[in-house]
Amino acid sequence: MKGTAPMTPSPWHTPVPYFFGGLAFVMGLIAFALLVLACSYWNLAHEDSDVRDKSPTLEEEMATEGSEKEESSNHLQVTNLVNHEA
Numbered sequence: 001m002k003g004t005a006p007m008t009p010s011p012w013h014t015p016v017p018y019f020f021g022g023l024a025f026v027m028g029l030i031a032f033a034l035l036v037l038a039c040s041y042w043n044l045a046h047e048d049s050d051v052r053d054k055s056p057t058l059e060e061e062m063a064t065e066g067s068e069k070e071e072s073s074n075h076l077q078v079t080n081l082v083n084h085e086a
Helices: 018-056 058-085
Strands: none
Touching: none
16 A cells, blocks of 8 residues: 555535534524614614603693793783773
8 A cells, every 4th residue: 555644524524514604694693683673772762862852841841831821811811801991
C-alpha cells in the first residue's frame, strides 16, 4: 500500500448540521418578529403619550366647564335684569 492520508468524512453528510442550521434560522426569525413587535408597541405608546400631552386634563376640563356655566348664568342674570327693567 502506498502512503495515502486517511479521508475524513464531510460533516454535511449527516442531518445534524442541517438541524442546528434550521433551528438557528427559526430562532433568528422569532427574534426578528419580537423586535418588530416591540418597536411597533413603543411607537404606539409614544404616539399615545403625545395625544395625552396635547389633550386637556380633567382639572382643565372642569375649569372650562365651570367658566362656561358662570358665563351662561351671568348671561341669564343680565337677560333677567333687562326684562325686568323693560
